[in-house]
Each structure stands twice: as structure tokens, then as C-alpha cells.
């Protein structure tokens with residue numbers, strides 16, 4: 001079988017020299033502090049007090065201050081939290097405002113829960129406030145799902161002024177904000193999330209998949225207040241599949257408490273600096289968009305070039321990439337563009353090899369125009 005280099009995912013790079021000893025120490029720490037039967041003998045529900053305090057400290061890194069632990073819910077990853085939030089906050093037949101190009105699972109969940117995703121026009125900073133306001137007037141959405149930092153797939157990141165303008169619209173039209181901040185831990189000097197500006201209506205989600213490890217399946221959700229957190233997530237009310245596996249929740253808590261989380265994030269951040277140094281000069285002939293700390297690059301193509309054909313061409317040369325198509329809303333057309341994940345390649349040599357294939361294939365397609 002020919003080797004395929006995976007560049008379609010936005011996984012963070014592995015940093016085993018730091019991650020492995022930190023994770024081992026955290027696991028050993030959990031097993032020496034607690035009896036295993038205590039750890040895995042029961043559900044952890046929304047998290048133990050210590051889990052929720054750790055989640056408060058972790059999300060506090062971005063929120064600017066540590067939220068009350070009663071507002072925090074420990075979940076089995078962002079995607080599982082979606083199931084509770086979209087079902088409960090939007091509901092059947094109602095509208096969810098999303099970015100015009102949105103994270104594909106939202107579209108799958110829309111079908112499952114019967115809500116209607118409506119796209120809001122974006123520019124280089126993400127959702128445009130006037131376009132959101134227009135949608136609020138015409139369709140009365142219940143909530144807005146967005147990434148204010150390193151939007152997937154475009155890498156658009158909102159300035160503070162843009163964040164404030166979106167919050168202003170949300171307040172005037174009584175929108176709940178479901179903010180997925182999963183890519184926010186690697187860039188430096190970011191403005192605060194919308195959830196820090198409008199905590200009374202925000203559901204803040206901070207998963208560990210893009211910085212610590214995708215397989216840990218942990219995301220912390222911060223609700224507007226403790227009562228709403230319980231109403232939305234308490235397992236007695238709805239299904240329970242969103243709960244974190246206790247051992248993973250316990251290890252994550254231990255990693256946060258000991259500073260291991262911060263050390264792993266620093267190592268991933270450094271590795272991404274090196275990867276950006278490799279990739280950016282190689283793509284300079286393309287119309288690419290990325291930012292420091294981004295795990296992916298978005299490359300726009302002329303509308304006369306087929307992104308799907310280019311992806312097939314690149315795959316035939318041993319590299320798997322994504323196109324904009326899965327991000328388009330039903331009935332809409334994605335712009336011709338490709339998305340390449342730069343964290344997943346196993347080495348710098350592999351990253352360089354794959355990026356060369358992408359850049360050369362891109363040039364070939366351009367010449368054929």
C-alpha cells in the first residue's frame with residue numbers, strides 16, 4: 001500500500017518528550033492519590049468538585065478570571081457537549097445562526113435534532129455583525145454557534161471590537177452564544193472570548209483535543225450560571241452519553257493541578273512555531289490564510305479551479321487534504337479552497353514532503369488554467 005501523509009486533520013503535533021512523562025506522572029498521581037475503585041467505580045456526573053475547579057482554572061486562562069466552579073461541566077469532548085447544547089438551547093424547528101462555512105458536525109446534528117442552521121456572512125474577522133443582525137430580524141435564531149478565534153476552516157480571528165459588536169447584537173436579540181474556543185490556547189495576545197464579554201448568555205467550550213490530546217476526550221463547558229448548567233446537563237434530565245470517562249477526567253484534573261497542561265501546551269506551541277516556519281515560505285505562491293498558533297492553513301483558489309479535483313490530484317501523489325465543501329450549508333456552495341492540517345505530520349521531513357506536493361500540485365493546476 002502506498003504511504004499517505006495525513007494533512008486533512010487539525011490534530012496538534014505529538015510532543016512525546018514532554019507529553020509522555022507528564023501524562024504518566026498524572027496517571028500515577030491519580031492512582032496513588034485515590035483507590036482505583038473510587039475513581040472508576042461510579043460516574044463522575046458533571047465532574048467532581050476538584051474536576052470542576054480544575055476546569056474553572058483551565059477555562060479561566062482564556063476567560064480572564066476563574067469562573068465559579070458551579071458553572072463548569074466536564075464533558076466527553078466538545079462534540080458530545082454539542083448534543084446537549086443544540087438540543088436544549090435551539091430545539092426542533094428553530095434556527096441556529098452559524099458561520100457561513102461551519103464545522104461540519106453541526107450540519108449532521110441539525111438533521112438529527114431538527115433545528116435549522118442559517119449561515120451568517122463572514123469577512124477576515126469572522127461573522128459580520130450587520131449580517132448577524134439581519135438574520136436575527138428575518139429568522140429569529142435562538143442561538144449563535146461560532147469560533148471567535150482561528151475559525152474552522154478559514155482561520156478568521158475576531159478583534160476585540162468585532163467581539164463586542166457581536167455581543168451587542170446577541171444582547172439586543174436575546175441570542176444564546178455557544179462559543180467553541182478549541183483553537184485558542186496556542187496563539188499569544190488574543191482578545192477575550194465573547195463568553196467573557198457576555199457571560200449571562202454564553203456557553204463557553206474549551207476542549208483539550210487541539211492542544212493536549214484528541215484521545216483524552218475532555219472538554220470543559222462554562223454555563224451562564226450554576227442553575228442553567230444543571231438544567232442543561234444534569235443526566236437525570238436527558239441522556240447521559242456526554243459524560244467524561246472518569247479516568248480521563250481525573251487525569252485531566254491532575255494535569256491541570258500540577259501544571260502539566262501548561263507545559264504540554266507550551267511544547268505544542270513551540271512545535272507549531274517550527275512548523276509554520278517550514279510551511280509558510282513553501283506556500284508563498286498560493287493565496288493562503290493562517291495565523292500564528294493555527295493548526296491548519298486555508299488556501300483559496302480561483303473559482304475556475306476545482307478544489308475537489310485538486311484534492312484528488314494531491315491524494316494521488318500521497319497526501320490527504322480537505323476542501324471547503326463539507327463546511328457549506330445545505331443548498332449553498334463552498335468557495336473553491338483547500339484546508340491543510342499541519343500538526344498531524346509525524347516529522348518535519350514528512351511535513352515538508354507533503355507541503356511540497358501540495359504547492360507543486362497547486363502550481364500545476366494554475367498553469368493549466
Ligand SMILES: Cc1ncc(COP(=O)(O)O)c(C=O)c1O
Pocket residue numbers: 010076077078079080103147152180182207208209214217218219
Ligand atoms: C471547531 C471544532 N470543534 C470541536 C472539535 C472536536 O472537539 P472534541 O474532540 O473536543 O469533540 C474540532 C475538531 O476538529 C473542531 O474543529
